[in-house]
Amino acid sequence: MLWHIVKRELFEQVNSLRFALAMLLTVFFMLVNAVGHIDEYKTQQSEYGQKVSAYLARLEQNSDNLYKLVLDGPGELHKKPSPLFFCAHGSENNLPKFASGKPAGWGMSPVIDGKHYTVSGIWRLKYNGFPSIKAKDMFPVFLKIDWILIISTVLSFLALVFTFDAISGEVEHGTLRLTLSNAVARRTVLTGKFLSSLISLGAVFIGGVLVNLLLLYLSGTLQLNAQEWSRISSIFVVGLMYLSVFIALGFLISVLVNNASTSLVILLLIWVIWVILVPSMLGTIMSGLNQPSIRRGPSPVYFSRSGLKERYMARGLEDETPTRERPPTPATLLWAEFLNEEAREGARLHRAYLNAQINQIQIARELNRISPTAIVQYAIESLAGTGFQRHLNFLKNVERYADEFNDFLISVDRADPESPHAPFVREGMSDKPVSFESIPKFQDSVRLGDAFKGAMLDVTLLLLFFAVLFATAHVSFQRKEI
Amino acid sequence: MLWTLIRHELLMNLMTFRFLVTVIASMSLVLAGSIVLTDNYERRLASYNEDFQKHQEGNFSGKTYSSFMPRLDRAPNPLSVFNQGLDKLAKNSLQIKIGEVPFLWGDVNRNTGFSNPFRYLLADIDLVSVFQVLFSLLALVFAYDAIAGDRENGTLRLILVNHVGRGLIVLAKYLGAMLCLTLPLLMSFLLTLLLQLQSHAIHYGTDDFLRIGGIFLTTVVYTSTFYLIGLFISSVIHRTATSLIVSMFIWMVLTLFYPNVSLFLVNRFIDTEERVTQADQAIDQILEQFYWAEEVPGDPFENPPLLKGSKAGAGSSSYTHLKKNITFIPDASEIHVPTVKAYFQELTSGRIWTAGTVWRIRENAFSETYIRKSNIARNALRFSPTGLYHLSTEAWAGTGLARVEDFFKAGRQYRETILDYFYDKKAFSSRQWFASDKGAVRWDDIPRFSYQPPSVFEDASNRALRDLFLLFLFNPMLLMITFAVFSRQEV
Numbered sequence: 001m002l003w004h005i006v007k008r009e010l011f012e013q014v015n016s017l018r019f020a021l022a023m024l025l026t027v028f029f030m031l032v033n034a035v036g037h038i039d040e041y042k043t044q045q046s047e048y049g050q051k052v053s054a055y056l057a058r059l060e061q062n063s064d065n066l067y068k069l070v071l072d073g074p075g076e077l078h079k080k081p082s083p084l085f086f087c088a089h090g091s092e093n094n095l096p097k098f099a100s101g102k103p104a105g106w107g108m109s110p111v112i113d114g115k116h117y118t119v120s121g122i123w124r125l126k127y128n129g130f131p132s133i134k135a136k137d138m139f140p141v142f143l144k145i146d147w148i149l150i151i152s153t154v155l156s157f158l159a160l161v162f163t164f165d166a167i168s169g170e171v172e173h174g175t176l177r178l179t180l181s182n183a184v185a186r187r188t189v190l191t192g193k194f195l196s197s198l199i200s201l202g203a204v205f206i207g208g209v210l211v212n213l214l215l216l217y218l219s220g221t222l223q224l225n226a227q228e229w230s231r232i233s234s235i236f237v238v239g240l241m242y243l244s245v246f247i248a249l250g251f252l253i254s255v256l257v258n259n260a261s262t263s264l265v266i267l268l269l270i271w272v273i274w275v276i277l278v279p280s281m282l283g284t285i286m287s288g289l290n291q292p293s294i295r296r297g298p299s300p301v302y303f304s305r306s307g308l309k310e311r312y313m314a315r316g317l318e319d320e321t322p323t324r325e326r327p328p329t330p331a332t333l334l335w336a337e338f339l340n341e342e343a344r345e346g347a348r349l350h351r352a353y354l355n356a357q358i359n360q361i362q363i364a365r366e367l368n369r370i371s372p373t374a375i376v377q378y379a380i381e382s383l384a385g386t387g388f389q390r391h392l393n394f395l396k397n398v399e400r401y402a403d404e405f406n407d408f409l410i411s412v413d414r415a416d417p418e419s420p421h422a423p424f425v426r427e428g429m430s431d432k433p434v435s436f437e438s439i440p441k442f443q444d445s446v447r448l449g450d451a452f453k454g455a456m457l458d459v460t461l462l463l464l465f466f467a468v469l470f471a472t473a474h475v476s477f478q479r480k481e482i
Numbered sequence: 483m484l485w486t487l488i489r490h491e492l493l494m495n496l497m498t499f500r501f502l503v504t505v506i507a508s509m510s511l512v513l514a515g516s517i518v519l520t521d522n523y524e525r526r527l528a529s530y531n532e533d534f535q536k537h538q539e540g541n542f543s544g545k546t547y548s549s550f551m552p553r554l555d556r557a558p559n560p561l562s563v564f565n566q567g568l569d570k571l572a573k574n575s576l577q578i579k580i581g582e583v584p585f586l587w588g589d590v591n592r593n594t595g596f597s598n599p600f601r602y603l604l605a606d607i608d609l610v611s612v613f614q615v616l617f618s619l620l621a622l623v624f625a626y627d628a629i630a631g632d633r634e635n636g637t638l639r640l641i642l643v644n645h646v647g648r649g650l651i652v653l654a655k656y657l658g659a660m661l662c663l664t665l666p667l668l669m670s671f672l673l674t675l676l677l678q679l680q681s682h683a684i685h686y687g688t689d690d691f692l693r694i695g696g697i698f699l700t701t702v703v704y705t706s707t708f709y710l711i712g713l714f715i716s717s718v719i720h721r722t723a724t725s726l727i728v729s730m731f732i733w734m735v736l737t738l739f740y741p742n743v744s745l746f747l748v749n750r751f752i753d754t755e756e757r758v759t760q761a762d763q764a765i766d767q768i769l770e771q772f773y774w775a776e777e778v779p780g781d782p783f784e785n786p787p788l789l790k791g792s793k794a795g796a797g798s799s800s801y802t803h804l805k806k807n808i809t810f811i812p813d814a815s816e817i818h819v820p821t822v823k824a825y826f827q828e829l830t831s832g833r834i835w836t837a838g839t840v841w842r843i844r845e846n847a848f849s850e851t852y853i854r855k856s857n858i859a860r861n862a863l864r865f866s867p868t869g870l871y872h873l874s875t876e877a878w879a880g881t882g883l884a885r886v887e888d889f890f891k892a893g894r895q896y897r898e899t900i901l902d903y904f905y906d907k908k909a910f911s912s913r914q915w916f917a918s919d920k921g922a923v924r925w926d927d928i929p930r931f932s933y934q935p936p937s938v939f940e941d942a943s944n945r946a947l948r949d950l951f952l953l954f955l956f957n958p959m960l961l962m963i964t965f966a967v968f969s970r971q972e973v
Contacts, residue, residue, distance in 0.1 A: 017724060021731045025739065032743050036750045094602035130599040135587040135852055136754055138571055138883070140859055140872070142745035143738075153738065161730055165723065264726060265500045265623050269507050276615055280605035281514060361600045368604075388603055 001184060005192030006199070013162065013200040022158045022204045029150045030208035034215035036145060037086035041221055044081035051078045051098070056441065063436045066412055070424045073101035073123025074405050079394045080444040082385035083228055086216065087147040087235055088377075090387025093137075096129035099398045101405070104346060105300035110318045117321045121300070122339055122424045124347040125402050127354045127395070128297075147212075148380050151239040152373045155205060156246045156275055160267045162197050163250025165260035167477065172260060177482055190251065190477050194470070197247045202240055209236065227448055235383050238455065241462045242376040246271075248469035255477045278371040282364065298349035303342050312338045322427040328420040336422040343424070347402075354395075361388065372465050375458045382454030385446045389454040394444060401442045408440050484650055491658025495624065504620050505666045511612050512670040516677045519563040519608060524683045526558040526570070533575065542925040545795065545918035547909040548826075549805040553577045554896070554931050556889050559881050560684045563674070564697050565610040565872070567881025576893045578900060581803065581833040583841035584893045586886060587848050609674065610875045613701050614868055617667065618708040618737055622729040624659045625712025627722040629968065634722055639973050648969045656706075656713065656961065663705050671698050692938040696878040696946055703954050704871040708733075710960035717968045737868045744862040744869075752858060754851035761847030765840050772836045773803075782825050788818035795918065803829060806916040819913060827911040834901065856883055870953040877945035880935060884945060889933055896931045903929055 013019055058075045062068040078098045085092070104121025111117075143149055170176035179189060213232075216222040224232070250267060257263040303309050309317075317338055320331035328336075365388070368374035381387030413423050413430045422428025495501055534555045541552035555575045562569035576584040629652075632638035641651060675694070678684045686694075712729050719725040781802050782788040795809035811819065863869025876882040909915055914923050936944075 018727045018731075021727070025731065025734060029739065029743075032746065036746055091603045095600075132589040133571055134589055135758075136855075138568055138587070138852070139749055139856060140745055140863065141566075141571075142749070143742045145742060145746045149742075154734070157730075157734060161727060169723070260723065261623075261627065261726060262499050264730075265503055268619055268623065268730075269503055272507070272615055272619065273511070277511060277514075277607065277612065280607040281518060357598045357600050360598055361603060364604055388600075 002188050002192050002195075005184070005189060006196045009193055009196035010199055013196055014203075018158075018161055019200060019204070022161070022201075023207055026150065026154060026158070026204050026208035027211050029145065029154055030212035031215065033086060033145050033147065033150065034212045034219075037216065038219045038221050041081065041083050041085060044085065048078060048081050051076065059439060059441070060436045063439060064433045066409065066416075066430050066432060066434050067426050069434065069439070070122050070409055070429065071120060072103055074401070074442060075102070076100045076129075077398050077401065077442045078444065079391070080446065082390070082446065083222075083224060084231060084235075084384035085146075085386060086212075087232070088381045088384035088386045089144040089146045089148070090381040090384065090390065092386050093131065095131075095388070095391050096127070097131065098129050099395065100126050100129060101402060102126055104343065112318055112321050115321075119335070119339075119426070121346065122343045124343050124350065125398065126297075126350055147235065147239075147384075148377050150208065151205075151242060151380070152376050153275055155201065155239070155243055156373070157271060158204065159197070159201055159243050159246035160250050160264070160271055162201060163247050164254055164264040164267050166193050166197065166251055167254040168258055168260045168263045169254075171258055171482060180482060186478055187474060190474055194244075194247060194251065197250075198240070198244060201243050201247070205236070205239060205243070230448065231383050231385070231451065234452070234455070235380050238376060238379050238383065238459060238462070241459065241466065242372060245372050245462060245465045245469060248466055248473055252469055252473035252476065255473055255480055274371045275373045279368055279374045279377070282367050282370075297353045298346060300346075302349060303345065306345075308342060308345060309338075322422070322425050324420060324427050326418075326420045328422040328428055332420060332422045332425060332428045336425040336428050339424050358392070369458075369461060372462060375461050375465075379455040379458035379462070382458070383451050385451060390446070390451075393446075393450045393454070397444055398442070401440070404440050408438075412438075483646065484654055487646070487650060487654030488658045488661075491655050492661055495659055495662040500620070500623055501662055501666075504663070505669070507620075508616060508666045508670045509673060511616065512609060512673055513677070515607065515609050515612055516563065516674045520678055520681050520684070523558060523560055523563055524681060527683050530555055530557055530574065537575075542928075544805070544807070544925075545809075545922035546805070546807045547904065547907075547912065547915045547923055548580075549798075549807055550900070550923075550925075550928075551577055551579055551805065552931065554893055554933075556886070556933075559879065559885075560678070560686070561690065561693055561697075561879035562881050563609060563678065564694070565875045565879040565881055566606065566608040567876045567879065568883055568886050569881040570606075572883075572886040576890060578893065578897050579837075580830060580901075581837050583837050583844075583897065584890055585841070585844060585848070586890045587852055610697070610701075610872065610879075613667075613670075614704070614871060615737060617663065617701065617705045618868065619733060621659075621663060621705045621708035622712040622733050624663060625709045626716055626726045626729045628655045628659065628713055629716040630720060630722045630725045631716075633720060633973060642973060649965055652713070652717075652961070652965050652968055656709065659709055660702075660706055663709065664702055667698070667701060667705065689938045693878050693880065693941075696938070696942060696950075697875050700871060700874045700878065700946075700950050700953070703950060703957065704867060707867045707953060707956045707960070708736075710957055710964065711736075714960055714964045714967070717964050717971070736866050740866045741863055741869050741872070744865075745859055748855065748859045748862055752855045754855055757847055757851045761843055764843050768836060768839055768843075772832060782818070782822045788822055789815045791815060792917075803833060808917040809919055811917060811919050819917075822916065823911050823913060826915050830910045830915075853883075864949070864952060867953055867956060870949045874946050874949035874953060877941055877949065878938075880941055882945070885935065885941075888936065892931075892933045896929070899929045 055075050055078065058072075059069075062072050076098045077100070079096075081092075101123055103123055107118060107120035109116040109118040143153075165172075167176065170179070176189075180186065213222060249270065253263045253266050253270075254260075257266060299305075312334065315334060316331075317334060320329075322332035322335040323329055325332070365374070365378065369378075378387070378389065382389045410423055412434055413419050413421060416430035416432055419430035420428045533553075534557075537553040537555060541550075544550050553575055554577075556573070558574070559569050571590070573586060573588060573590045578584065627634075629638070632641070638651075642648070671694070675686075679686070711732060715729050715732065716722075716725050719728060783802055789808065789811055791812040792808050792815060793810040795807045798807040799805045860873060863873060873882075877884070904910060913920060
């Protein structure tokens with residue numbers, strides 16, 4: 001019976017004017033998306049390749065002396081572009097493209113035993129690198145046409161246009177009464193209608209997707225491996241879930257309101273608020289209310305103000321210079337301890353500043369999640385490997401690498417029998433060249449597991465939205481007088 | 483007769499559920515939007531005031547002529563609440579330098595009132611975009627069954643039985659619905675104004691009120707355009723359900739598809755990089771030639787330093803061609819002062835000439851790249867009512883590219899004024915160009931910078947009215963077509 005209803009409804013849907021118009025609109029959007037992204041990934045990748053080779057060249061240059069590596073750090077660590085950029089722009093233009101392992105930015109030369117002893121801080125991770133607004137960005141503001149826009153705005157709108165008269169229209173025409181006079185359960189009717197709407201919208205969606213992928217494939221832009229294919233199919237599934245939310249919403253309103261045009265008016269209003277206004281307004285509100293607790297990043301010489309330096313001075317830091325003696329003298333050890341603690345503390349402060357900024361955005365994102373549009377945006381961004389969640393994963397990769405790099409420096413020093421083994425003070429360390437091959441290189445990787453983990457919460461929320469709306473629609477349909 | 487019909491239509495519309503929805507939706511969205519946007523404006527204003535104070539103190543504190551490098555700030559525009567345009571995006575300060583003509587098209591650091599750079603991940607919205615989406619949609623919702631509905635119900639036939647012209651019916655329907663739509667619009671504008679006038683940061687003058695009036699008028703014309711599109715569809719298509727669906731698709735195409743797609747494609751396919759790089763290379767060449775050319779006399783502060791034993795004061799740059807402030811010149815070196823004066827005179831005139839040449843190259847490059855691209859985008863937008871609405875309100879609010887360019891033009895003029903002033907004072911060949919040992923420069927009579935934004939009449943006649951007129955042109959056209967279609971129809 002269910003199948004019978006689905007078939008009948010589907011036949012009616014597919015033959016209708018709106019189906020044709022929906023198909024046309026979606027395919028057009030998808031075509032524009034494909035045309036706009038031809039060769040874009042290649043450009044991004046070649047840019048990334050240049051940046052990475054610059055990073056490697058710098059590393060190689062510094063590898064003639066171990067201490068140079070300690071001072072200068074690994075350099076700029078770049079984020080790998082995602083091949084699925086056309087699915088989700090994820091505001092990548094507003095996110096840093098790299099994190100930098102750079103010199104500390106301070107040096108001091110206290111007078112010890114009548115001579116200047118010069119010392120500078122060792123490297124640490126810094127999280128600047130936000131792109132400036134380029135001259136070419138000064139252009140009338142427009143929405144980036146990616147899959148997210150197509151799914152979240154165009155297809156959700158179509159979902160409402162497909163369903164606004166699903167029940168109310170039939171009530172008006174009296175056909176619902178006829179249907180129910182047969183031995184059909186109401187839930188079967190509702191489920192049948194739901195499935196047919198989902199299938200016909202899915203057909204529109206998949207039609208657009210196929211045109212899009214085909215064009216990108218033919219132009220040679222799209223060269224995906226198994227991992228990326230699984231991402232694309234998950235994006236498709238998440239898109240369908242999102243559409244189900246709107247279909248369920250359409251049914252709910254259509255059941256509650258007896259007049260088809262009134263139900264469309266209500267639906268459009270909800271749509272405007274949910275899809276267009278909430279995601280763009282709540283963020284602004286939140287960022288206004290919640291200023292980050294720290295106004296500026298740490299100054300490079302914070303340690304002279306924070307009491308760290310005084311503590312070491314009290315222990316006799318500037319009484320004696322470190323020497324190359326083996327085993328290391330207490331002065332060498334003290335300097336090493338000071339430099340290490342300074343670097344650790346500096347990195348911690350940079351991180352705390354970053355965390356304060358990230359938290360603010362996280363709160364805004366949590367609030368935005370009252371709109372399924374924001375939810376689907378976050379989920380697709382995670383799956384496509386762009387956007388904020390991906391940036392956080394990138395930062396995690398960078399931090400892991402920073403630890404690895406420091407471990408490597410220590411292990412190289414250990415291997416040198418002539419070194420006093422008191423890293424990281426210049427005199428306490430090996431000053432031999434390092435073999436470039438043995439230095440760990442930063443490889444930004446995108447793991448599928450991270451992507452799914454990032455999208456998990458959002459997918460659950462979407463399901464929740466769907467369950468609530470569909471159940472409500474179901475209950476009200478059961479209780480409806482026809 | 484007409485009045486009776488209008489009253490009838492008005493009553494019919496006012497009692498409907500959709501009118502209630504219109505009022506509630508527009509009021510609540512405008513309320514939320516105004517609060518957020520006003521807050522954002524206050525924030526930017528605070529940061530502007532802070533910069534302005536800082537720069538005011540710094541600008542005239544130099545002791546020598548060469549240290550005069552004032553920074554000028556562009557105030558945020560309070561009407562950016564309505565249409566933000568480029569107000570947040572474009573550079574908001576410029577520096578007057580002898581060796582460079584100020585220009586808009588440079589990279590901008592993000593100093594727009596927020597300390598968190600991740601904030602740009604969250605989207606922004608202005609009131610015009612709310613109206614743009616909401617009122618076009620509502621106009622279509624009001625219009626889709628205006629004629630088709632009456633025909634379906636049979637009321638149309640009943641009306642026509644009386645002695646009523648068909649033109650009158652269309653006109654009455656149009657006027658009645660427009661009155662209904664204008665009412666919530668007016669209320670929204672008044673609400674916004676009320677909220678903004680509560681804020682201490684915003685002070686509107688007559689000029690601003692006229693501009694807001696212009697925005698209101700444009701919004702009404704925009705809404706009316708969409709209503710007439712709906713009316714046309716309603717007269718062509720006989721069934722209300724079909725008319726509704728067609729209206730919705732047309733709305734989608736006109737407000738979402740066309741503007742975004744055209745901008746996206748223009749942005750993607752008009753490449754500016756190559757031409758700009760080319761210009762940059764030419765500029766680098768000129769600069770290199772100038773600063774390394776043989777003709778430029780040797781630096782008097784190096785091998786051997788002519789002013790031996792002199793002391794440089796605060797604010798002195800190590801580069802000779804930038805700020806110099808020598809606070810003490812020993813008597814023994816005094817004989818070299820004329821040589822140094824001559825050096826600076828020649829260097830400065832060379833720098834001014836180079837700046838002019840570089841600017842000509844830049845100006846050409848910009849007009850061939852960024853400005854051309856922006857104009858193409860604008861012209862592409864003019865094909866849709868939504869684009870026209872956006873452009874016209876941008877011109878009314880004064881947040882468009884033209885206004886930002888205008889500020890930089892004023893900056894360039896100010897630079898010329900300063901150069902003239904320096905010529906009059908013979909500053910370039912004076913001792914006070916590089917040394918303040920015989921007394922600092924007094925800045926009492928130096929021309930001050932003041933930027934007077936163009937008045938509402940200039941903005942209106944140059945830009946806003948043209949787009950408003952184009953938008954308005956849709957109206958009589960659509961009305962006539964609707965009438966033509968309707969009067970030939972069998973009822």
